Amino acid sequence: MDPRKLQILGAIVEDFVSTREPVGSKSLLDRHDLGVSAATVRNDMSVLEEEGLITQPHTSAGRVPTDKGYRAFVDHVATIKPLSTGERRAISTFLEDAGDVDELLFRTVRLLSQLTHQVAMVQYPAPQQARVRHVELVKVADSLLLVVLITEAGRVDQRTIALAQPRDAEFYEGLRDGLLRAVSGREVNDVERGLARLVAATAPADQDAVREVTDVVAALAASRTEDRIVMAGTGNLARSAADFARDMEPLLDLLEEQLVLLRLLSEMGAEPGTVQVRIGEENRNRSLTQASLVGAGYRAGSHLAILGPTRMDYVTGISTVQALARYIHRFLE
Amino acid sequence: MDPRKLQILGAIVEDFVSTREPVGSKSLLDRHDLGVSAATVRNDMSVLEEEGLITQPHTSAGRVPTDKGYRAFVDHVATIKPLSTGERRAISTFLEDAGDVDELLFRTVRLLSQLTHQVAMVQYPAPQQARVRHVELVKVADSLLLVVLITEAGRVDQRTIALAQPRDAEFYEGLRDGLLRAVSGREVNDVERGLARLVAATAPADQDAVREVTDVVAALAASRTEDRIVMAGTGNLARSAADFARDMEPLLDLLEEQLVLLRLLSEMGAEPGTVQVRIGEENRNRSLTQASLVGAGYRAGSHLAILGPTRMDYVTGISTVQALARYIHRFLE
DNA sequence: CATTGGCACTCGGAACCGCCGGGTGCCAAC
DNA sequence: GTTGGCACCCGGCGGTTCCGAGTGCCAATG
Numbered sequence: 176m177d178p179r180k181l182q183i184l185g186a187i188v189e190d191f192v193s194t195r196e197p198v199g200s201k202s203l204l205d206r207h208d209l210g211v212s213a214a215t216v217r218n219d220m221s222v223l224e225e226e227g228l229i230t231q232p233h234t235s236a237g238r239v240p241t242d243k244g245y246r247a248f249v250d251h252v253a254t255i256k257p258l259s260t261g262e263r264r265a266i267s268t269f270l271e272d273a274g275d276v277d278e279l280l281f282r283t284v285r286l287l288s289q290l291t292h293q294v295a296m297v298q299y300p301a302p303q304q305a306r307v308r309h310v311e312l313v314k315v316a317d318s319l320l321l322v323v324l325i326t327e328a329g330r331v332d333q334r335t336i337a338l339a340q341p342r343d344a345e346f347y348e349g350l351r352d353g354l355l356r357a358v359s360g361r362e363v364n365d366v367e368r369g370l371a372r373l374v375a376a377t378a379p380a381d382q383d384a385v386r387e388v389t390d391v392v393a394a395l396a397a398s399r400t401e402d403r404i405v406m407a408g409t410g411n412l413a414r415s416a417a418d419f420a421r422d423m424e425p426l427l428d429l430l431e432e433q434l435v436l437l438r439l440l441s442e443m444g445a446e447p448g449t450v451q452v453r454i455g456e457e458n459r460n461r462s463l464t465q466a467s468l469v470g471a472g473y474r475a476g477s478h479l480a481i482l483g484p485t486r487m488d489y490v491t492g493i494s495t496v497q498a499l500a501r502y503i504h505r506f507l508e
Numbered sequence: 509m510d511p512r513k514l515q516i517l518g519a520i521v522e523d524f525v526s527t528r529e530p531v532g533s534k535s536l537l538d539r540h541d542l543g544v545s546a547a548t549v550r551n552d553m554s555v556l557e558e559e560g561l562i563t564q565p566h567t568s569a570g571r572v573p574t575d576k577g578y579r580a581f582v583d584h585v586a587t588i589k590p591l592s593t594g595e596r597r598a599i600s601t602f603l604e605d606a607g608d609v610d611e612l613l614f615r616t617v618r619l620l621s622q623l624t625h626q627v628a629m630v631q632y633p634a635p636q637q638a639r640v641r642h643v644e645l646v647k648v649a650d651s652l653l654l655v656v657l658i659t660e661a662g663r664v665d666q667r668t669i670a671l672a673q674p675r676d677a678e679f680y681e682g683l684r685d686g687l688l689r690a691v692s693g694r695e696v697n698d699v700e701r702g703l704a705r706l707v708a709a710t711a712p713a714d715q716d717a718v719r720e721v722t723d724v725v726a727a728l729a730a731s732r733t734e735d736r737i738v739m740a741g742t743g744n745l746a747r748s749a750a751d752f753a754r755d756m757e758p759l760l761d762l763l764e765e766q767l768v769l770l771r772l773l774s775e776m777g778a779e780p781g782t783v784q785v786r787i788g789e790e791n792r793n794r795s796l797t798q799a800s801l802v803g804a805g806y807r808a809g810s811h812l813a814i815l816g817p818t819r820m821d822y823v824t825g826i827s828t829v830q831a832l833a834r835y836i837h838r839f840l841e
Numbered sequence: 842c843a844t845t846g847g848c849a850c851t852c853g854g855a856a857c858c859g860c861c862g863g864g865t866g867c868c869a870a871c
Numbered sequence: 872g873t874t875g876g877c878a879c880c881c882g883g884c885g886g887t888t889c890c891g892a893g894t895g896c897c898a899a900t901g
Binding site (some may be wrong): 275311323328331335412414427508 | 595607608618633641642644646648649652654657658660661662664666667668740741742743745746747756757760761763764
Binding site (some may be wrong): 569 | 847851
C-alpha cells in the first residue's frame with residue numbers, strides 16, 4: 176500500500192484522537208507537513224474511504240477512521256517507541272517498594288491508568304507450581320475454622336469454614352500436625368493422595384470432621400486466585416464520555432462483571448511478552464463495539480490490559496502496557 | 509414545624525428524586541393526595557422557601573430541595589422501614605457462603621451498590637486485638653523473604669522483603685523457630701519486647717540479618733489493614749451523571765484517592781450500628797458539595813458507605829446500609 | 842384567619858429559520 | 872500524478888418566536 180496514503184491515514188488518526196473531530200483535507204495540512212496539496216490529500220482520502228479505512232459521518236464533512244482504519248494504523252503505521260528512561264525510572268521507583276503482591280498489582284494498575292488515561296485492569300497472577308510449605312488451622316469461633324495454606328512460591332491462601340461438626344482446639348492442633356506430615360513438601364497439585372491417606376488413617380468416628388478440613392485444604396491447593404481482577408481509572412471512561420456517550424452505559428456495567436472481563440482477557444490470548452490489540456467490532460462482546468482493549472500477558476495465563484474508546488492513543492497505550500507487563504514479569508520471578 | 513409543611517416537603521423531595529425535575533404546586537397535587545388546593549400548597553411552598561428548605565432554580569419554575577431541605581427530610585420526615593424479610597433472606601443467601609473476609613467484603617459492596625444504585629464502599633475491618641498464632645518465613649528467591657503472621661482472630665498478614673543481608677534457608681528456619689518462641693501467644697501490640705529480647709540473644713554477627721526480619725514482624729503485628737477500601741458500582745455515578753454532570757469529574761477522581769475516602773469515612777464518625785448521613789455542602793470536601801454520603805460503622809473504626817448525588821433515595825439508602833452493616837457485624841463476630 | 846379560585850405575569854426551553862464555513866468532488870491545466 | 876479553482880453541500884450556531892408550567896397576589900369564602 177502506497178506509503179503516502181498510510182502517512183495520511185496516520186495523520187488522520189492522530190488528529191482525530193487529539194481533537195475528537197472529523198478531520199478534513201485542509202486542517203490536515205495545517206498540522207502536518209505532507210509536502211503535497213490539499214487536492215492530492217483529498218484524492219488519497221477518497222481512496223482510503225473506498226478501502227474502508229476511513230468514513231464520513233455526513234456527506235461533506237471531515238473523515239473519521241473506521242475500526243479497520245485503526246487496525247491498519249496499529250499494524251502498519253504506528254511505531255511503538257519504548258518509554259523514555261525517565262518514564263522507566265518513574266515506574267521502577269513507584270513499584271519497587273510494594274510490600275506484597277496485592278500492593279504491587281494495585282500500584283501497577285493505578286500507574287497504568289494514569290499513564291494512559293484509560294481504564295486499567297490487572298488479573299491476579301496465576302499460581303506457579305510449588306510445594307506446600309505450611310498449613311495452619313485457627314479456631315476463630317465456636318464453629319468457625321480458618322485454614323491457611325502457604326506455598327514455597329510465597330503464595331498465602333486462606334479460607335474460613337463453618338464447621339458442621341466442630342471439635343475442640345486440641346483436635347485441630349493434632350489435625351494440623353497430621354496435615355503437615357501429609358502434605359508438607361508436596362506439589363500443590365499432588366496433595367490429594369496425601370490427604371486421602373490421612374483420612375484413611377483416621378479413626379472412623381473422626382473421619383467426617385477431618386474430611387471437612389481436608390476438603391478445604393485440597394480446594395485451597397487447587398485454588399485459582401487468578402480469577403480476580405484489580406481495576407483502576409474507571410473515571411477516565413466517563414471523562415471521554417462526551418462523545419462515545421450513551422453507548423458507555425453497558426460498558427460500565429461490563430466493568431462490574433469480573434467473570435466476563437476474565438474471559439475477555441484470556442480470549443485475547445496474549446502470550447507473555449506480546450501485546451494484543453482488539454479494536455471496536457473486533458471484540459465479540461456487544462458492549463465493546465465502541466471500545467478497544469490493549470492487553471499483554473505477564474505470565475502464562477495472567478494478563479493486564481487497558482480499555483478505552485476506539486479513538487484512543489494506541490501508541491502510548493501499547494508501549495505502556497508492554498513496559499508494565501515486562502516489569503511485573505521480572506518482579507514476580 | 510407545621511406537619512402539613514413537612515408533608516409537602518416530603519412530597520417535593522420524593523417527586524424530585526424520581527423525576528429529577530423541579531416540582532410545581534400543580535404537578536405535586538397530581539401525584540399526591542394532600543387534601544388541600546394548589547393555592548395552599550403554593551403558600552406553604554413559599555414559606556418553605558423562606559426557611560431555606562427549597563429553592564427555585566429560576567424565577568417562576570418549580571421548586572427543588574436544598575441541602576437543608578434534604579437534611580430536614582431525613583431528620584424529620586423520612587420513615588426508615590426495615591427491609592422486607594424477602595430482601596433479608598436474599599442478603600443472607602448471597603453473603604453466607606463467602607469463603608474468606610475478602611470475599612465477604614467484595615460481595616457486600618457489590619450487593620450494596622446494586623440495591624441502592626449508588627457507589628458503594630467498604631473499609632477493611634480493623635484488626636481486633638488478638639494473640640499471635642503463628643509466624644512463617646518463606647524464602648521466595650535469593651534475596652526475597654516472605655513473612656507471614658497469623659493471629660488467633662484469624663487475620664493473616666503477609667509481606668515480602670528484599671533482604672539486604674540474605675542468608676541461607678537454614679538460617680531462616682532457625683530464625684522462624686526463634687520468632688515463634690519469642691512472639692507466639694503474645695498480644696499483637698506486645699510483640700516488641702519479645703522481638704527485642706530475641707535480637708539481644710542473637711550472636712552479634714547475625715543481629716543485622718535478624719533485625720531485618722523482626723522489624724517486619726513488628727510492622728505486620730501493628731499493621732492496619734483497615735486502611736484499604738473495596739468499592740463497587742462506580743458506573744452508577746455516571747448513570748445519574750446526566751444532571752449533576754460536570755461536577756462529577758472531581759468526584760471520579762476522588763474515588764481513586766483511597767486515603768481521602770478513608771479520612772472521609774472516619775470523619776463521619778458513625779458508631780457501629782448507627783447510620784450517618786452527610787448531605788452536599790455538609791461535606792467538607794469540595795468535590796462532594798453535590799454529593800451525599802450515607803455511612804455506618806460495623807465495628808469500631810470500620811465503616812461502609814454509599815455515595816450518590818444529593819438527590820438520592822435516602823430511605824432505601826439508609827435502610828440498606830444499616831442492614832448490611834448489621835449483617836457483616838454479626839458475621840465477623 | 843387559613844383556605845381557595847381566579848388572573849396576570851414570567852421566563853426557560855423547544856421549535857423554527859437563515860447564515861456561515863469547513864468540507865467535498867470534479868475538472869481543466871500543468 | 873498533482874494542482875488550483877470552483878460549484879455545491881450541509882451540520883451547527885445564533886437569533887427569534889411561541890408555549891406552557893409555574894408563580895405571586897388578591898378578593899372572596901366558611
